[in-house]
Amino acid sequence: MQKQRIAIIGAGPSGLAALRAFESAERAGAEVPEIVCYEKQDDWGGQWNYSWRTGIDQYGEPVHSSMYRNLWSNAPKEALEFAEYTFDEHFGRPVSSYPPREVLWDYIDGRLRSSKAKDKVKFATAARWVQHHEDTDTFTVTVEDLKTRTTSSSEFDRVIVATGHFAYPNVPTFEGIETFPGSIEHAHDFRGAEKFADQRVLMIGSSYSAEDIGVQAYKMGARSVTLSYRTKAIGHDWPQGMEELPLVERFEGNKVHFVNGQVREFDAVVMCTGYIHNYPFLPSDLAIDSPNNVYPSGLYRGVVWQENPNLYYLGAQDQWFTFNMFDAQAWYVRDLILDRAELPSAGDRAAHIQTWVKRFHDLSTEAEEVRFQADYIRDLIDNSDYPMFDLDAVVEIFLAWVRDKKENVLTYRDKQHRSVMTGTMSARHHTPWIRELDDSLQRYLSQPEKDEIEKMMDDEDVVKSVRTK
Numbered sequence: 001m002q003k004q005r006i007a008i009i010g011a012g013p014s015g016l017a018a019l020r021a022f023e024s025a026e027r028a029g030a031e032v033p034e035i036v037c038y039e040k041q042d043d044w045g046g047q048w049n050y051s052w053r054t055g056i057d058q059y060g061e062p063v064h065s066s067m068y069r070n071l072w073s074n075a076p077k078e079a080l081e082f083a084e085y086t087f088d089e090h091f092g093r094p095v096s097s098y099p100p101r102e103v104l105w106d107y108i109d110g111r112l113r114s115s116k117a118k119d120k121v122k123f124a125t126a127a128r129w130v131q132h133h134e135d136t137d138t139f140t141v142t143v144e145d146l147k148t149r150t151t152s153s154s155e156f157d158r159v160i161v162a163t164g165h166f167a168y169p170n171v172p173t174f175e176g177i178e179t180f181p182g183s184i185e186h187a188h189d190f191r192g193a194e195k196f197a198d199q200r201v202l203m204i205g206s207s208y209s210a211e212d213i214g215v216q217a218y219k220m221g222a223r224s225v226t227l228s229y230r231t232k233a234i235g236h237d238w239p240q241g242m243e244e245l246p247l248v249e250r251f252e253g254n255k256v257h258f259v260n261g262q263v264r265e266f267d268a269v270v271m272c273t274g275y276i277h278n279y280p281f282l283p284s285d286l287a288i289d290s291p292n293n294v295y296p297s298g299l300y301r302g303v304v305w306q307e308n309p310n311l312y313y314l315g316a317q318d319q320w321f322t323f324n325m326f327d328a329q330a331w332y333v334r335d336l337i338l339d340r341a342e343l344p345s346a347g348d349r350a351a352h353i354q355t356w357v358k359r360f361h362d363l364s365t366e367a368e369e370v371r372f373q374a375d376y377i378r379d380l381i382d383n384s385d386y387p388m389f390d391l392d393a394v395v396e397i398f399l400a401w402v403r404d405k406k407e408n409v410l411t412y413r414d415k416q417h418r419s420v421m422t423g424t425m426s427a428r429h430h431t432p433w434i435r436e437l438d439d440s441l442q443r444y445l446s447q448p449e450k451d452e453i454e455k456m457m458d459d460e461d462v463v464k465s466v467r468t469k
Helices: 013-027 087-091 101-112 208-219 323-337 346-361 366-382 391-407 441-445 452-458 460-468
Strands: 005-009 034-038 125-133 138-145 150-156 158-161 183-186 200-204 224-228 242-245 248-252 255-258 263-265 268-271 311-313
Touching (some): 013 101, 138 158, 200 208, 323 366, 366 391
Parallel strands (some): 005 158, 200 224
């Protein structure tokens, strides 16, 4: 019998999860299919593979990554930790709960660094088209080698789409925006907040990008930061110099009018308005057409394309959980491909989808949404051999994180959390986040001498003296 061939499109965290899932089975003695992974960037890591480029990359392709230079994890690492490769194992000691991007990329890379997984990845290779053949129930995947500008096609039995959905920005327009004399960019193109020093900055949006880029701008010395929400304010206890206002009504030069009648002047605008599902290499009958939410339509168990169960998606959900959810998805998809898990009939799949869709539409709070996603992951793990972990404990970490941000959005990254995988309490980073301007891996793992401010803060007598004045 001819060996199955599997195409994985994308080598970000989701694609790496798929590679790891098959590698895990192979190490345990299983016979696995031939796997080819196509990645249009020069290295793996997806969003975590930072590039200074915006718009178009060195090959003339749309830049995939939305990563910015000084990003630190905006959720506790204990909520995204791999169940079968812990931070303790990777770093050999406890590290803080909110690492910067370079540290998280090192962790993602480290899990597969000593494996042969990279041999299966064709880098600088963009997927151009996927065609399904009904007569043979196979796929032709056409790709372009971006370095040689040559196009080739190969046949596969299954296709795993692991390109994520944070690469194609949703960019609305507003009356008069063309008259605005300052800079306008989407969060996808944002690379650093240093340029906002002494500027009045408007963030249009009320989700994590607006919150984090807004706080970054504040950290880097913006004169003021305003966040504009469409339906609901984030509602943090913002520091002086940050505020929330409802939706923008119109622009008049550098003056911006809001729907509540308020008017402000700005020097820069960042559209933190989300992303859309877009798969230009897929025909419409294979591509997700759904809003960005925690249960996108058309997917059985969130991964199997209902209309063609030989096509799979990883990481297509809006996300509370990330890396470990991608793992749970990848292990389940792998087991379907290896015939370790049984795929129900189309009718049973449709009924299963409808049950979860109804539950999704009944959600009304953030806490309910987190628990919904935890239950979704639990369902996947129950149907594979991925190590089960305490999902309820991770939910509590998320809820504590939400509370910490509401209490003080400038200090929540200084909090410590306990790993549900190892029981290890995270370390306290040597420098408070608001004063840490070096995001490098080397700096993060170092033990620098305390500066004069830190010494004063450690001196209880000095602190008491300042507080009583």
